[in-house]
Amino acid sequence: xxxxxxxxxxxxxxxxxxxxxxxxxxxxxxxxxxxxxxxxxxxxxxxxxxxxxxxxxxxxxxxxxxxxxxxxxxxxxxxxxxxxxxxxxxxxxxxx
Amino acid sequence: xxxxxxxxxxxxxxxxxxxxxxxxxxxxxxxxxxxxxxxxxxxxxxxxxxxxxxxxxxxxxxxxxxxxxxxxxxxxxxxxxxxxxxxxxxxxxxxxxxxxxxxxxxxxxxxxxxxxxxxxxxxxxxxxxxxxxxxxxxxxxxxxxxxxxxxxxxxxxxxxxxxxxxxxxxxxxxxxxxxxxxxxxxxxxxxxxxxxxxxxxxxxxxxxxxxxxxxxxxxxxxxxxxxxxxxxxxxxxxxxxxxxxxxxxxxxxxxxxxxxxxxxxxxxxxxxxxxxxxxxxxxxxxxxxxxxxxxxxxxxxxxxxxxxxxxxxxxxxxxxxxxxxxxxxxxxxxxxxxxxxxxxxxxxxxxxxxxxxxxxxxxxxxxxxxxxxxxxxxxxxxxxxxxxxxxxxxxxxxxxxxxxxxxxxxxxxxxxxxxxxxxxxxxxxxxxxxxxxxxxxxxxxxxxxxxxxxxxxxxxxxxxxxxxxxxxxxxxxxxxxxxxxxxxxxxxxxxxx
Numbered sequence: 288x289x290x291x292x293x294x295x296x297x298x299x300x301x302x303x304x305x306x307x308x309x310x311x312x313x314x315x316x317x318x319x320x321x322x323x324x325x326x327x328x329x330x331x332x333x334x335x336x337x338x339x340x341x342x343x344x345x346x347x348x349x350x351x352x353x354x355x356x357x358x359x360x361x362x363x364x365x366x367x368x369x370x371x372x373x374x375x376x377x378x379x380x381x382x383x
Numbered sequence: 384x385x386x387x388x389x390x391x392x393x394x395x396x397x398x399x400x401x402x403x404x405x406x407x408x409x410x411x412x413x414x415x416x417x418x419x420x421x422x423x424x425x426x427x428x429x430x431x432x433x434x435x436x437x438x439x440x441x442x443x444x445x446x447x448x449x450x451x452x453x454x455x456x457x458x459x460x461x462x463x464x465x466x467x468x469x470x471x472x473x474x475x476x477x478x479x480x481x482x483x484x485x486x487x488x489x490x491x492x493x494x495x496x497x498x499x500x501x502x503x504x505x506x507x508x509x510x511x512x513x514x515x516x517x518x519x520x521x522x523x524x525x526x527x528x529x530x531x532x533x534x535x536x537x538x539x540x541x542x543x544x545x546x547x548x549x550x551x552x553x554x555x556x557x558x559x560x561x562x563x564x565x566x567x568x569x570x571x572x573x574x575x576x577x578x579x580x581x582x583x584x585x586x587x588x589x590x591x592x593x594x595x596x597x598x599x600x601x602x603x604x605x606x607x608x609x610x611x612x613x614x615x616x617x618x619x620x621x622x623x624x625x626x627x628x629x630x631x632x633x634x635x636x637x638x639x640x641x642x643x644x645x646x647x648x649x650x651x652x653x654x655x656x657x658x659x660x661x662x663x664x665x666x667x668x669x670x671x672x673x674x675x676x677x678x679x680x681x682x683x684x685x686x687x688x689x690x691x692x693x694x695x696x697x698x699x700x701x702x703x704x705x706x707x708x709x710x711x712x713x714x715x716x717x718x719x720x721x722x723x724x725x726x727x728x729x730x731x732x733x734x735x736x737x738x739x740x741x742x743x744x745x746x747x748x749x750x751x752x753x754x755x756x757x758x759x760x761x762x763x764x765x766x767x768x769x770x771x772x773x774x775x776x777x778x779x780x781x782x783x784x785x786x787x788x789x790x791x792x793x794x795x796x797x798x799x800x801x802x803x804x805x806x807x808x809x810x811x812x813x814x815x816x817x818x819x820x821x822x823x824x825x826x827x828x829x830x831x832x833x834x835x836x837x838x839x840x841x842x843x844x845x846x847x848x849x850x851x852x853x854x855x856x857x858x859x860x861x862x863x864x865x866x867x868x869x870x871x872x873x874x875x876x877x878x879x880x
Contacts, residue, residue, distance in 0.1 A: 301671060303473055340466045340488065345681045352408050352445035355415025357429035363539075364425060366435075373424045374536035377475040379527065 399553035405586035412545035413440030424538035432543035434479030446545035459494030476522035489516035511552035558625035608646035712743025739776020
């Protein structure tokens, strides 16, 4: 499957990236190269190999249901571009 | 019959439900922040649930156990291997830019839940459960509804709270069945003590997928476009929204003829005030979420013996309790259903009353009529009901044995309820003393002697004249049982020469 300009435009949209026409052209050709590179993996025969969902050979890592101190509100809000001391403030989400 | 449609109409309704339930844990799914409802905004967060760089999630064991218990009770298959995936989308209340959920290897699938309608409006049906998976909740957005221009406020306290998403197959065929499914599911979840199921606090949320199947002109089958209905804040609202939506889809199909093949799935919200659904933004295609395995979490394996142990520890589930009440206390299906639907504590109350008084049917009448009437009108729960199960059992036992006049049992019940009296104290307070048979006969003889007119009338065939004797007897002693007075007087008069 060859990556098309339209695919890249769509991926950019999902990632909330606003691209100029030039940027779209550059990124399309670069992404095609990256995908082609990774495509080499397709030449490996994988019949009979169980799909691997995780790189670590580890399962069942749990924590107990215990409370641990979190962040004071002031600290939680401190990185936000905008807040009112109680809430994070974001540009109005479009009405439904 | 009534305003809610029972006539299936010229179409079949197809409904599937997605239910999110908050699992009853102290801490969040992947961090130690509290899940307590109602805290000040943004006071229950940490780097993990805020999605700050360098933080790592670790699964809450209790959350997984509660999810597993529920899945087993829903008769689901439990795969030996399950993992978590990132569901990517942008929304201000999702700080990481993805939700940790489960995609292709959910922790459970292919279960079922049986629903019945004791009023017999639909047959007993087994509703298939497609899957139940464990995921984290998002935060809460507060929009300025007035202008739409002011900033939206975001509270991230809820972010990372454990949710079990329970997805049914599209097996429900009417809004009423959908409501019955929700009632039964909620009862089961409360039985299992896995969730508070409080819709007001958002610990149980319902989304419904609905469309219609109808016959086209050529005699074939067509389906209307699928609509997902959201924003329903009660089971009653779900039932109404679905009834509304079915009619709306039928009208739209008649007008436009557009089918599922031409229109993609859309989302509509329920407006409780207007009692109507309204169009919302189009839902993104599932592939747009670009799911991939979350590398920060390792998989979970569940052995067959672990599942067996969970199953063995489930205890009696609602369907089994209904059957047991029917056979052990000789209740009909309707009464058993009413009792079981009130939940475990109510069932225990009923059983204690029944055992104390020795008559299941009478106990059932009292708890489903008198006790429930008060709980429904005054609110409150059975564990705070002023009359203990033993107290009510004693009252019913007294009525059965004749020590308590049945004509005054409701009055006694009222005194025990409103003043918290024991049966003995209520009897004293109302001045009720059961008359023994000898005393009552004595009273009747006296009445007949004093009222020769009435005796003569009855003897001449005017049986209704005896009615006056009851009133006179009550004046002599408020504790007399009218039926007994009638019976004894009739016998005495018949014995007279």
